[in-house]
Amino acid sequence: MRNHSRRAALAAGVALLTAFAAAALAAPASAASTGGGSFVYTVHPLSKFMSASAPAAFPTPSQCVAAYGIACYTPAEIRTAYDIPADYTGAGTSIVIVDAYGSPTIQSDLATFSAAFGLPYDSGTLHVYYPGGKPPTLTAHASVPLGWAGETTLDVEWAHAIAPEATINLVVAANPGGNVLDNAVQWAVAHNLGDVLSMSYGVDEAYIKGNNANNAQVNQATQIFSSAVGKGMAVFASSGDGGATDGFSVTNAGYPASDPNVIAVGGTNLFTDDAGNYQSETVWNDGDPAQCPFGCTDGAFGATGGAPSKLFAASTFQGAVSGLTARTTSDVSYNASVYTSVLVYAGFYPNPADNGFYFYGGTSSGSPQWAAIGALAKAAGVSLADLNAKLYGAAAAHPAAFHDVTVGSNNFNGPGYSAKSGYDIPTGLGSPDVAKLVSALQ
Incomplete structure (x- = not known):
């Protein structure tokens, strides 16, 4: 998905990510397809520089707000906020992360991240696969590969933060072409690389609808996702960072999150105390001053995606709570x-x-973390077969398994949808109380 970010006082590296985002935003519809009839997936990692090295102690959320206008969270604080017990580690499970280009320093970066936050790490923590061959070396002018390197780093480090004893299998596609990334997913599924799979990338359905070649690509990808689910794998994808429209004049779901075989992850603003104890959540939407937290001092980075699909019908279990015939993200x-x-x-x-x-x-931060939560559930004895249906069932039977987000909307630079009690389009069933959710799924 394209991001709509504005940044102030950022490091040069982050400026490159911004340049990539701006290029994606400015691209016409024809730019989203390639010569082979395949669309191109894009990523949307949003970031701001903090420090060159780990401080003696990382700031608390309130200290971050005072210093940076941002409430920053460590792995321990996120695990506390979402009620992840200390003995939920994901041991014996595996997480597949699929990205294009990858990062040449991902092993050493994960080691540095793990050391900074007291997480386990050894040579078996992360395995990297290149089914289409290794990508070229990063250069300062390679804005698109640098964006994917940031996405890869976010995905791997935060899957590890949530499930620190799970094995992470990173599958790197040679480029972000739709068929190339889909083939990387297919390779991971065919080789049974994981219990869960995360895709923190997407393309607007507006680029697909009505294009026969792109619809053929979607049909192929749907078969891959269906095969994964048929094997008992849970598949997750981010809902997007451009609100309900992502820059179009009408609401517009993101793909592959809109595929019914995929669990679509929307975005929130999470508020905790300085120990990480959960306080509240609202819909993530920087475009509305009333919704953007802490004065929005660096401007509007984006807003959660979420919209009815133009390609897929709602499943029975989703339609029962959404009241719509179309598949909806999130x-x-x-x-x-x-x-x-x-x-x-x-x-x-x-x-x-x-x-x-x-x-x-x-929202690309949420997809790998939800995949890691799936790994935690698997390690606790939960079958991940048809997990999306089970999540809807758990929300109905055990409402406390989710934090119901009822405040905010995703009307970012266009129309959108409001949160409400129960299921809603921007935040779906809500965010997890992991201990209660795993219990509800057992």
């Missing part, structure tokens, strides 16, 4: 705002001065 939600960000170590920049700890946000 199914669930998770902290996503840069203003309530997670901390990430990025060491992949060609200019070493740009490397360090960053505040990261976007």
